[in-house]
Amino acid sequence: MTAALELGSGESGDNLLARVRTVLGRRTEGRAVALLAVVAVVTAFLEPVVFTSYPVTLGRIALIGLVALGLTAVILMGELDLSVASTLAVSGVVMASIESLPLGIVAALLVGLMIGAANAFFVVAVGINSFIATLGMLFFLRGSAFVLSNEEPVRLANRDAGIAFGKPFLGPLTPRMLLFIGAFIALQVFVTRVRVGREFYAVGGNREAAYDAGIPVTRRIVTGFMISGFVAAMAGVINTLERTAADPTAGSTVLLASFAAAIVGGVLLTGGRGSIFGTLLGATSLGILQVALTLSGVQVDVQNIVIGLVLLLAVITDPNSVRGVVGSVRSLLQGRSRA
Amino acid sequence: MRDDDHDHPVGDGADPNGEPIIEARNITKSFGGAVAVDGVGLAVGAGEIHGLVGENGAGKSTLMRVLAGIVTPDHGVVSIDGVDLDAGNTRAALDAGIALVHQELSLVPEMTVAENILLGSTPTTSGFIKVSEQRRIAAEALNEIGVSVDLDEPIVRLSVALRQFVEIARAVARKPRVLILDEPTATLTPAETDYLLDMLQRLADRGLAIIYISHRIPEIFRICHRVTVLRDGKLVDNIAIADTTPDAVVDQMVGRELKIEEGQRREALPGSVVLSAEGIEAHRVNGIDLQVRAGEIVGLGGLVGAGRTELVRSIIGADIRSAGDVTITTDKGEARVRTYRSAVNNGLAYVPEERRTDGLALTMSVSDNVALPNRSELSRAGILSRSKIARRAQELAEVVGLRPPQVQREAGEYSGGNQQKIVLAKWLGRKPAVIVLDEPTRGVDVGAKAEIHRLIKELADNGTAVLVVSSDLPELLELSDLIHVVRDGRIAGTLDGSVADEKSVMSLASGEATVSGNGDPDDLVGSAQ
Numbered sequence: 001m002t003a004a005l006e007l008g009s010g011e012s013g014d015n016l017l018a019r020v021r022t023v024l025g026r027r028t029e030g031r032a033v034a035l036l037a038v039v040a041v042v043t044a045f046l047e048p049v050v051f052t053s054y055p056v057t058l059g060r061i062a063l064i065g066l067v068a069l070g071l072t073a074v075i076l077m078g079e080l081d082l083s084v085a086s087t088l089a090v091s092g093v094v095m096a097s098i099e100s101l102p103l104g105i106v107a108a109l110l111v112g113l114m115i116g117a118a119n120a121f122f123v124v125a126v127g128i129n130s131f132i133a134t135l136g137m138l139f140f141l142r143g144s145a146f147v148l149s150n151e152e153p154v155r156l157a158n159r160d161a162g163i164a165f166g167k168p169f170l171g172p173l174t175p176r177m178l179l180f181i182g183a184f185i186a187l188q189v190f191v192t193r194v195r196v197g198r199e200f201y202a203v204g205g206n207r208e209a210a211y212d213a214g215i216p217v218t219r220r221i222v223t224g225f226m227i228s229g230f231v232a233a234m235a236g237v238i239n240t241l242e243r244t245a246a247d248p249t250a251g252s253t254v255l256l257a258s259f260a261a262a263i264v265g266g267v268l269l270t271g272g273r274g275s276i277f278g279t280l281l282g283a284t285s286l287g288i289l290q291v292a293l294t295l296s297g298v299q300v301d302v303q304n305i306v307i308g309l310v311l312l313l314a315v316i317t318d319p320n321s322v323r324g325v326v327g328s329v330r331s332l333l334q335g336r337s338r339a
Numbered sequence: 340m341r342d343d344d345h346d347h348p349v350g351d352g353a354d355p356n357g358e359p360i361i362e363a364r365n366i367t368k369s370f371g372g373a374v375a376v377d378g379v380g381l382a383v384g385a386g387e388i389h390g391l392v393g394e395n396g397a398g399k400s401t402l403m404r405v406l407a408g409i410v411t412p413d414h415g416v417v418s419i420d421g422v423d424l425d426a427g428n429t430r431a432a433l434d435a436g437i438a439l440v441h442q443e444l445s446l447v448p449e450m451t452v453a454e455n456i457l458l459g460s461t462p463t464t465s466g467f468i469k470v471s472e473q474r475r476i477a478a479e480a481l482n483e484i485g486v487s488v489d490l491d492e493p494i495v496r497l498s499v500a501l502r503q504f505v506e507i508a509r510a511v512a513r514k515p516r517v518l519i520l521d522e523p524t525a526t527l528t529p530a531e532t533d534y535l536l537d538m539l540q541r542l543a544d545r546g547l548a549i550i551y552i553s554h555r556i557p558e559i560f561r562i563c564h565r566v567t568v569l570r571d572g573k574l575v576d577n578i579a580i581a582d583t584t585p586d587a588v589v590d591q592m593v594g595r596e597l598k599i600e601e602g603q604r605r606e607a608l609p610g611s612v613v614l615s616a617e618g619i620e621a622h623r624v625n626g627i628d629l630q631v632r633a634g635e636i637v638g639l640g641g642l643v644g645a646g647r648t649e650l651v652r653s654i655i656g657a658d659i660r661s662a663g664d665v666t667i668t669t670d671k672g673e674a675r676v677r678t679y680r681s682a683v684n685n686g687l688a689y690v691p692e693e694r695r696t697d698g699l700a701l702t703m704s705v706s707d708n709v710a711l712p713n714r715s716e717l718s719r720a721g722i723l724s725r726s727k728i729a730r731r732a733q734e735l736a737e738v739v740g741l742r743p744p745q746v747q748r749e750a751g752e753y754s755g756g757n758q759q760k761i762v763l764a765k766w767l768g769r770k771p772a773v774i775v776l777d778e779p780t781r782g783v784d785v786g787a788k789a790e791i792h793r794l795i796k797e798l799a800d801n802g803t804a805v806l807v808v809s810s811d812l813p814e815l816l817e818l819s820d821l822i823h824v825v826r827d828g829r830i831a832g833t834l835d836g837s838v839a840d841e842k843s844v845m846s847l848a849s850g851e852a853t854v855s856g857n858g859d860p861d862d863l864v865g866s867a868q
Contacts, residue, residue, distance in 0.1 A: 022489075026492070026493055193470075194467055195461045195463045195467070195468050196466065198450075202458060205447040209445035209446060209458070210459075212429065213445075213460075214459040215459050273449045
């Protein structure tokens with residue numbers, strides 16, 4: 001036997017501090033935590049109402065977050081799903097168009113699954129880039145929502161159920177928030193503890209390696225899109241219940257907000273890196289920020305400017321981007337100094 | 340030579356312990372029109388380490404991918420213990436006990452060591468991962484190869500060497516009967532290489548059949564029992580190590596009869612030094628000095644992965660260098676260049692290896708491509724002049740022999756050889772003081788190749804300093820006035836282009852020889868221990 005060889009592993013120390021540093025160094029949620037801390041502290045001083053009227057804040061977070069959670073499953077595999085917001089609208093309209101409430105809910109969720117399957121079909125079977133495939137789906141579904149609803153909100157037949165749904169159910173938590181928390185736990189467990197979900201990281205991180213290891217990549221991608229479609233439909237169902245009507249324009253702001261939540265949460269748009277927990281943190285930060293800005297009387301347009309800035313900040317503080325930025329700035333300066 | 344051997348299985352006497360475990364018979368595989376592997380057979384027994392050598396493109400990797408079921412052969416059978424395997428079925432090959440350690444690392448960067456070792460065969464109960472079981476198997480595999488690493492560390496945080504060992508642990512975790520390694524030492528230091536070779540010997544002692552692909556002849560002679568030599572997809576020899584010598588193996592690898600010279604070597608009349616690089620250090624470049632004179636063609640030879648591309652990219656400032664100075668001296672004076680832009684401003688032209696991605700805008704017309712680096716002189720009051728561009732592009736297209744010379748067509752519509760001519764035309768327009776070319780004729784047909792060679796020589800005759808990276812030995816020998824052979828990010832030796840031959844370059848490149856034309860013997864070059 002040869003003596004063990006020093007191969008230069010990552011830093012791994014014996015003392016607690018080094019341990020903690022090692023564990024933290026492995027996480028991808030750093031920026032989301034930092035953002036959340038900043039937003040929470042600033043808000044607590046300037047606009048404490050955000051926390052005292054927490055049901056409003058939680059509702060906002062759940063609205064942004066639910067779709068983002070489903071979307072994360074797709075982004076982890078290096079694919080995109082732009083059709084989530086339209087899926088939300090269409091499934092709501094389908095649900096409201098059906099007389100029986102349980103049947104309507106089932107139909108809406110099935111529509112979500114079918115949309116996910118259709119997206120996956122275009123991506124894996126036809127071989128279209130997922131950005132383009134789901135962009136097409138975005139327009140198709142948005143149009144469908146208007147056609148199916150005759151361009152006006154469809155009232156829910158059973159309005160009482162809808163009103164009951166909006167009421168706090170467990171403590172201050174409305175069913176929407178409970179479903180959001182449930183979806184978070186389910187997806188978090190799915191991508192960390194369940195083999196199929198864990199393999200999403202392999203599909204997104206090194207697809208060639210995933211193929212070579214015998215992972216059914218195609219099936220994983222189908223699963224991912226169906227999760228995204230299903231969760232978006234679930235958001236549609238919840239929206240429709242809370243408003244007791246399905247609006248074909250529903251969710252128009254959700255698409256960008258959900259992408260922003262995932263990206264702020266440390267999910268890499270090219271796949272393989274990030275976490276469901278990160279998306280939750282991202283959605284929480286953006287939710288608090290939006291509510292705080294609204295309560296301070298900031299116009300929606302200005303809010304968008306702020307969110308845009310936060311998103312850019314999150315992306316350029318990615319460790320990889322930072323290195324890139326430093327490199328380009330340095331060569332820019334050098335180029336200047338010579339010219 | 341036993342060139343006709345390839346029609347027969349070549350297991351005879353290959354195996355010290357009786358029947359071979361793995362046997363491949365008459366494997367043929369072509370991609371498009373090109374035959375990558377042509378009727379090759381191979382047999383390896385328990386406890387045997389079988390070396391597989393050949394130049395770049397000799398078909399080694401393709402053959403191994405056939406054995407592992409990743410590539411479906413056109414003809415031929417792979418069998419384990421005499422039972423034929425389903426061709427091109429990765430799962431069947433894995434189940435039969437064939438494990439391939441890839442040349443490109445096939446790990447998932449953000450997943451942990453334990454997860455990567457069991458990727459694709461994660462133990463589960465009703466869908467949930469059995470984490471303790473996963474860790475146990477991973478720890479066992481790492482233990483078996485004698486490497487200790489934190490099981491929860493994501494791959495992205497490991498050194499390149501550790502990643503290589505995790506990759507091997509992953510193969511070992513599958514309890515294989517046959518272990519195939521494709522250039523596992525390409526990125527390792529000498530100490531790490533020693534460790535890996537010892538480990539392979541231990542694994543073989545336990546009855547594994549090991550197929551070991553390497554360009555490094557000393558490694559082959561250190562651990563292998565037999566060696567198979569491939570050339571141009573064909574089996575050249577399969578011989579016991581005891582019955583051959585490193586020299587003989589290199590001869591067989593290179594072996595092609597020297598082609599009738601298509602191009603003649605030119606008389607070089609080098610002038611003063613134009614490009615000078617001193618003490619260059621960068622990623623995979625470990626302290627290199629070199630100079631190129633006006634009218635001189637300097638060739639950089641060596642194996643793929645030796646660090647040549649990294650070297651030229653760091654010299655021209657396209658990649659960051661951690662140390663070293665580069666100066667370009669022209670009639671306008673001497674300039675130290677740090678960035679690619681300042682290099683280009685001082686008369687440098689660069690033709691990259693990946694011309695499709697780096698060198699050409701494929702959807703733009705030929706004339707627009709040609710205009711790219713020449714914008715200022717083709718403008719009138721800051722606005723690009725269409726007529727000037729078209730006229731200049733047409734001139735250059737004729738100079739480089741673009742066929743058909745229609746400069747309004749999109750660059751992407753042209754063949755590889757013509758695309759390369761467009762890239763050259765782009766830079767010829769500037770009459771560069773220095774031109775750096777990386778693999779200028781890769782994937783180019785014979786006719787275009789001769790023309791590109793002619794252009795490169797013309798450039799030099801007109802006083803341009805030329806630096807060429809090429810894996811194509813005849814090309815390197817035909818073009819270069821001086822050849823630096825790069826290995827492991829260093830210059831392993833320098834040869835005078837007029838006296839160098841394929842064998843002397845290959846010997847230096849593979850670390851089999853340490854002789855050096857300019858009296859600069861390399862210390863670390865692996866002599867067979």
